[in-house]
Amino acid sequence: MDTLNYFSTRRTIRRYEPSRTVSIELIDKMLEDAARAANTGNMQTYSVIVSTDPEEIARLSPAHFNQPAITGAKAVLTFCIDFNRFNHWCRINSTEPGLNNLQGFTWGVIDTSIFAQQFVTIAEMNGLGTCYLGTTTYNAGQIAETLGLPSDVxxxxxxxxxxxxxxxxxxxxxxxxxxxxHSRYVNPSDDELREVYSEKENLESSKQFVKENNKENLAQVFAEVRYPRAANEQFSRVYKEYLKNQGIAL
Amino acid sequence: MDTLNYFSTRRTIRRYEPSRTVSIELIDKMLEDAARAANTGNMQTYSVIVSTDPEEIARLSPAHFNQPAITGAKAVLTFCIDFNRFNHWCRINSTEPGLNNLQGFTWGVIDTSIFAQQFVTIAEMNGLGTCYLGTTTYNAGQIAETLGLPSDVxxxxxxxxxxxxxxxxxxxxxxxxxxxxHSRYVNPSDDELREVYSEKENLESSKQFVKENNKENLAQVFAEVRYPRAANEQFSRVYKEYLKNQGIAL
Known part of the structure; x- marks a missing residue:
């Protein structure tokens, strides 16, 4: 594979060959390499649950609103912050951990994301297609129950x-x-910002998106249809409550 | 470069060739490729500030406790959640964004981390060495002031x-x-967990670490010296207050 060409042309893949499975051995080997990516203090406060059985994938799908990317997936990897392992290690060594706060959560999200992204790069370089599902933080409780996650995961x-x-x-x-x-943040003027977004706004797909949703412009589709404040705030309350039940107070 | 060999042997590099600079053109090209990595809803709610001038790097260093990795760096990249650009776009399009909550923050951390990690991989494949500094979330306000970050960045x-x-x-x-x-989370027994950590605990460097810090074991070094609860909670309060001043309420 032409490595540098890969980076400039990578695409998310949402549809997968129905008859071609992905071996657990290959996934495990790629995850082992991915875990060589950097992480905070080498604490490795993450875990990943690998689902390849079609019935298991079917059980996970509703939490992701049955998107085609998951219903047709050959493997589903759920990457989690894992304080359980670290906390357990501390307890059998007569000490008390202190990661269940905003700093611990932020490190956890960073390290989990770096680990996931390194896996994605390795998988794609091995000829696989991947798709991130942003629905994970919407329905964390449901996913945790399906995968048998303990407290602190x-x-x-x-x-x-x-x-x-x-x-x-x-x-x-x-x-x-x-x-x-470069050197300092440059805040664009209104006109400069219009220029920044002009290519995106002028895509046929964007114009179609605006029309279908009966909006005046693309920004309104994003702010009022795809990611409206009320939904974001509701899902924030649910995720915060879920974190609190895991003992993580933000 | 042997791509697969790279992933299984990657190392963090903290010391850099003093006489060999890294060109801004190369950094910009690598960042352009890195931005092809996945992100939430293709909103790209991130920015990066690139510092290559030695005086600028010197001004950033105290916020990172003058670690050798930054004082000797040829380029320092500060990756930020950026809601400012998206919010500005919404406002000139007569709509109101709603990302300043826990969901928006979590997406922002995920997308910023994925972008940063893709940059790191590309940079390392181009023969560069990199080091993540975990101090960024400790001193966000100081860094923001040095880099002229506006509100919402x-x-x-x-x-x-x-x-x-x-x-x-x-x-x-x-x-x-x-x-x-595989399939479900497996929670190890105390003995199994001891086995998981045995290699790490038995490293000469770990034993030295325990001795230097006058502790009984490695877990105590992590929980009481490197990442003690009181410090994590103090830095959490500071970061939360900083986020609140940016209008992001967790």
Whole structure:
């Protein structure tokens, strides 16, 4: 594989070859390599639950609103913050851990994400397709119950895996100059910001999206349909309550 | 480069060739590729501030306790959650964003981490050495002031970069079987957990660490010296207050 070409052309894959399974041995080997990525203090406060059995995947799917990426997946990996292992280690060594706060949670999300992303890169370089499911933090309690997660283990990211059965167009990104700042943050003017978003807004798919949702512009689709404040706040309350029940107070 | 060999042998690099700079053009190109990694709803709620000027790096260093990895770095990348750009786009489009809550924060940390990790992988595959600094969430306010970050832009991760001037030993990891669970989470017994940590505890460096700190065992060093509850809670209060001042209520 042309390594550098891979990075500039990577795509999320949501449809997988129905007849081609992904071996557990391959997944485990890729996870072992992924765990070599950096993590906070080498505490490795994460775990991953691998589901390859179609019935297990079917049981997980409702928590992810039965998106096609999961219902057709050959493997589903649920990446979790895991304080349980570290806490248990502390307790059998006559000491008390102190990770169940905002710093511990933030390190946990960072380290779990780095681990998941390293797995995704390795999997894609091995010819697999992957998709991140953003629904994991919506229904953490339901996922935890399905996977038998103990206290202090919190689902953060789900990645679906299979051999690609689609070749989607490269998805647009904002101009990199809007993301990268040299020396100091540069805050664009209204006109400069319009320019930053103009390619995204002028895509046919974006125009279709605006029309279907009866909105005036793409920003309204994002802020009022896809990620409306009321839903974000409701899911925030649910996730915070779930974390609190795990003993993690933000 | 042997791609698969890279993943199984990657190392954090904290010392860099003093006379070998890293060009801004190379960094920008690598960041452009890194931004092709997945992100929530393709909202790209992140920014990165690139510091290559030695005086700028010197000004950032105290917030990271002047660790050698930053004082000797040829480039310092501060990866931030950026709601400012998205919020600004919403406002010029007559709509109200709703990301300033726990869900938005969690997505922001995930997406910023994925972006940073993709950059790290690309940089290392280009022969550079990198080091994550976990101090970013300790001193976010100080970093924000140094980099001129506006409201709604929150530092999460710092990565230092340079050409390697050291070849450290491969750092140990817990046995992968303790991290990966098949179908359901498996909670180890006390004896099984002792076995999981035995290699880590028996390293000469760990024994030295225990002795230097006058502790009985390695878990006590982690829970009482490196990451004590009182410090984690204090830094959590500071970070939460900082987030609140950015309008992000957890």
């Amino acid at each position: 919190v689902p953060v990211i789900t990645v679906t895996v299979g051999y690609p059965a689609e070749s989607p167009e490269l998805q647009e990104r904002l101009p990199i100059g809007a993301i990268v700042h | 929150v530092p999460v991760i710092t990565v230092t970069v340079g050409y390697p001037a050291e070849s450290p030993e491969l750092q140990e990891r817990l046995p992968i079987g303790a991290i990966v669970h």
